[in-house]
Amino acid sequence: MELKQVNDQVWLTRVQLDGYGVQGALIRGETGVVLVDTLSHPSDMAPLLPLIQGRSLTIVYTHADWDHIWGTGGLPWEGARIIGHRACLERFDTDVPATLREKQGAQPHRWGGIKLIRPTETFSRKLCLDAGALEMTLHHLPGHTPDSIVLFLEKYGMLFMGDAVETPFPCLERTSPLSRWIEALDAWEGDSRVQRVIPAHGHMGGRKIIRQNIAYLQDLLDGRPPVITEPLTDFYRHTHGENMAFAGNLASG
Numbered sequence: 082m083e084l085k086q087v088n089d090q091v092w093l094t095r096v097q098l099d100g101y102g103v104q105g106a107l108i109r110g111e112t113g114v115v116l117v118d119t120l121s122h123p124s125d126m127a128p129l130l131p132l133i134q135g136r137s138l139t140i141v142y143t144h145a146d147w148d149h150i151w152g153t154g155g156l157p158w159e160g161a162r163i164i165g166h167r168a169c170l171e172r173f174d175t176d177v178p179a180t181l182r183e184k185q186g187a188q189p190h191r192w193g194g195i196k197l198i199r200p201t202e203t204f205s206r207k208l209c210l211d212a213g214a215l216e217m218t219l220h221h222l223p224g225h226t227p228d229s230i231v232l233f234l235e236k237y238g239m240l241f242m243g244d245a246v247e248t249p250f251p252c253l254e255r256t257s258p259l260s261r262w263i264e265a266l267d268a269w270e271g272d273s274r275v276q277r278v279i280p281a282h283g284h285m286g287g288r289k290i291i292r293q294n295i296a297y298l299q300d301l302l303d304g305r306p307p308v309i310t311e312p313l314t315d316f317y318r319h320t321h322g323e324n325m326a327f328a329g330n331l332a333s334g
């Protein structure tokens with residue numbers, strides 16, 4: 082796990098998986114630590130323990146996809162607040178354990194030690210958090226998945242977007258609500274408080290990332306193949322094909 086300090090109160094966490102990276106963050110206030118996602122393995126979390134020590138821990142799941150939540154077992158999670166969208170908690174009874182079984186079957190050595198740890202607290206639209214003289218807000222942003230949320234840290238103008246945006250483009254599900262997704266992204270794109278956009282996959286940047294994701298989704302919604310100018314990795318070439326197929330089905334269904 083790579084740990085990168087951004088300022089006195091924010092660190093970025095990152096691991097490389099097969100074909101793509103996953104990024105989260107640690108935000109430290111005077112009395113508490115808020116962790117944005119726990120990445121994919123408990124061992125990913127070890128470098129964070131000294132930063133958490135002596136403070137209350139709040140874990141935020143941007144959504145319940147495996148690569149964002151499987152690291153929780155490596156943290157002092159038993160006394161922690163663990164927050165996700167209401168739909169995130171529901172997924173712990175459906176696809177979350179199914180994905181773990183599937184990946185443990187394929188690679189028992191690599192994933193054998195994973196323990197699934199559910200949210201202890203949920204919300205539906207918006208939730209405010211305070212890490213001690215450091216406030217932030219969570220907002221539902223369904224699209225990539227029904228339980229996707231973003232975290233806004235106004236003090237630094239930082240918007241942690243999970244998989245609501247990605248570079249080079251986002252990943253759809255079979256039933257992604259494209260218009261609603263675009264509408265929510267539009268609101269953030271027009272919010273001048275947002276200075277830095279931090280997706281869980283890809284690189285960070287300004288609100289231009291949101292703009293590019295909107296353009297891609299709008300093309301799919303309008304039935305136009307999005308124009309991709311940059312070279313794609315195998316992962317994103319495959320994802321793009323899948324996105325086009327899902328969008329085609331959404332339009333015809």
Ligand SMILES: [Zn+2]
Nearest residue numbers: 146148244281
């Ligand atoms: Zn993801």
